[in-house]
Amino acid sequence: MKILFYSSHALEANSLAVLLDEAIECLQDANNEVLFVTCSGEARPCDSNPEQSVIRCWECRLSSWLLLSQIEHPNFKHRELSSFNIKGARKNHLSEFDFTSITDLKSITYNNINIGLGVVSSYVSMTRNLEPLMEKANREYFNAALKASAILVELSSNIVELYNPDLVYLFNGRYSSMRPVLEVASNRDLKTCVLECTFSSTREIQRKVKFFNALPHDIDNNSKIIEENWNSWSLASNKEAIAAEFYERRKRGEMASDSVYIGHQDRSALPPNWDNSKRNFVIFNSSEDEFFCVGESFDKYKLFDSQIEGIVYLLKKARNKPDIHYYLRIHPNLKYIKFKYHTALASLLEGYDNITVLPADSAISTYKLLENCEKVFVFGSTVGVEATYWGKPVILLGGAFYLHLNVAYYPKDLSELDELIVEVIECKPRLGALKYALFIFGERGEPFKFINYNYYIKRICGKSLTLPRCYMVLNSMIPYIVLAGVFRMLNCISHLVFKLVKLKRLLVER
Template structure:
């Protein structure tokens, strides 16, 4: 089999390690392997948002290191800016929606650029529109040139399979879209774990990791095909929910309930009413997931959805809106507008820094409504009727009542609902925690170890120069810290610190 891999940056971890690891697997299997990689093909990437040439120089140097260590039998293909034909398309965008819908030759360039922007800035309001446009316009033009080049490259190579890491952001999303247009088999490589456990590699065949239908099928397949007993699967899956309720880090980067007071309910909680808890999500995070996560949505915003529910609920129903703790300090309009809902008498708003216990509220309420956060599937596990308004990775498990239209939502709010069986919630958690059956065996250590100094010191088995972690860090400091401090990038933008 002829396989084409693409790597957007040699300095991303575990991204680079996962690609290198999969290449070694393909070599073992006798495949013909091509590795295309950015050699200033694009003016920016996730690791180098402002296009600093010092970072690019170090990135190229590390690809040379990879070639020496892992490149035997691999066709290394650096892609240069000069390799592409360049056109001035005179693109004009008047507002973010016009960028979001922008496609070029079947590639969702606009949404992938916005996805990255929302991910970094959380600026749904596009408050710095002029600065964003100055950064985005040359990049979008550059991406269109890159799309033309990749179509020609894949036409000439005729690979049987195209493989990338993830695929959500602009730097490599085009390979996913182009593979679909050209009818080439596609695989997205992804890392699971990290933070409190070693990274493992997982493959998403035919789609990228954010594809809800593929994710649902993988959840179902693992539960069905795992050799472990039902009792053991149930035991393992249950630990996910028990740890989260007890404020123990599972695989997240932080525990959002650690500042909440156990068993504390909102003041004036009235048990004589039908009480419904609404747990909102960070809307900027959902927007950053891309267009697929907007398909089938019943409302344009969470504010619109909640107001609709308030206006169509029986008088005997009271809502409690638990605003996600992750929104503390976030000032975009999608968040601040939520507080205007207090004009309705049938809702109590719990701010993100409130000490009210999210789990005590869940236990005390009759139903739970979410917009895709894990609280929805947690509520199902703990025996609460859980209503999902929007999209979620667990929507295909049957753990929640997934609303298909507004009439269905009105009925779900106003009528008695039995809790769903725990099975769907167990299937989801079992997949999320699995590091044995759905992941691949590694050829190299792909894990990342962090030490926090004046900058983040991170070591891997592949980030080495002459077998030395410290020499890599010295180079990294010189090129990526000092090199960017004293020199402007090609695409200047006041990015917040990541």
């Protein structure tokens, strides 16, 4: 079998190490041959080099070489992306792209391959801004990113034509420096495998997860994987107990496959105006930027174009029902977000007396709200499946990995939602919540076999330095840290100019 691997960058994340570990595993079959392609600067700006620095590119290429030079196998070939530029494609040969909004950007294609989704996904991940002002400097940045993706479309098409792979591997697949490769492979009906990493209780220990012919963020595909994971669980430990531990840990404020968001909360606190004589409904919004640009796999399940629109609809439908009162718990992850999809919430809801808004930094307890409310409304947040586990009926108004697990009521249209608002409804069965938790918290995926992609995490001056352990020399990260430090010093001017000037422009909201 001819297998193509594409690695977009080697910095910060452990993606290169994960891909190499998988490549070596593929080579254990003598019938397999691997072509391992790494970026040589064509895809900038990328997620690890938004400033488009040549120095940053060389640091990335050197980091790749440090690992790739260790691989000696007759069926393993490493090529840089530039070696496939047989037509001399250059970004300055491309015309400017036409767009006036982020919506326009998401739909831009090149050679019938969507390049806009990846560019927007990278931008939103960097800034968390969903509606950037499209002035000259920002248009220049987006055009540079689109042109880089267009070049990646051309070069990955060349690779596929010349190598004719049976299987294509890449990591994550969502961002601008990798999504065009996935789109080209999918457009040619090639089998793809997107790798990701997961962890249960500690970020240091990573496990490799494989997603065939789908992005890791695809709801329908993940639903199948969740069911398969539950049905095939063969470890001696009790799967129900493992799943239950996920919810117990989150309620205690302990790490469980995600950040801890309730550390600042008073576990016994309810809002001062809580009235047990009313029907108290809690709305948990989520970080709208998190799945903003996954694509159709999420968008097709949205009942509303935005969460604000959905919240306003709920309030209007209950406006003439004085016995119903809503509490909006703004996601703690939005605490430092200054964009309108967060800051406009309070002002937009000022005209409604049937809602209490609990800010992202509120000390009111999330779990006390769950314990005392009648029902819960969510747009995809994990607290939705948690609510089901703790015995509360949940109404889901958007895409979520638990959508098909029968843990929440999912209205297909507004008339169904209208009924669910006023009716007294029962909690869904707990089984789906257990399946979801085992998928998230159980030891799914594979530990490294050949290349150590676990993380080395060191706290320095209040910040975390996170590096893949594959760069260790004599069981020490110091040589690589020194090397990285030299490159960062050489690149500091370019980085500061980007951070203090260009990034500030990119953060301006329309």
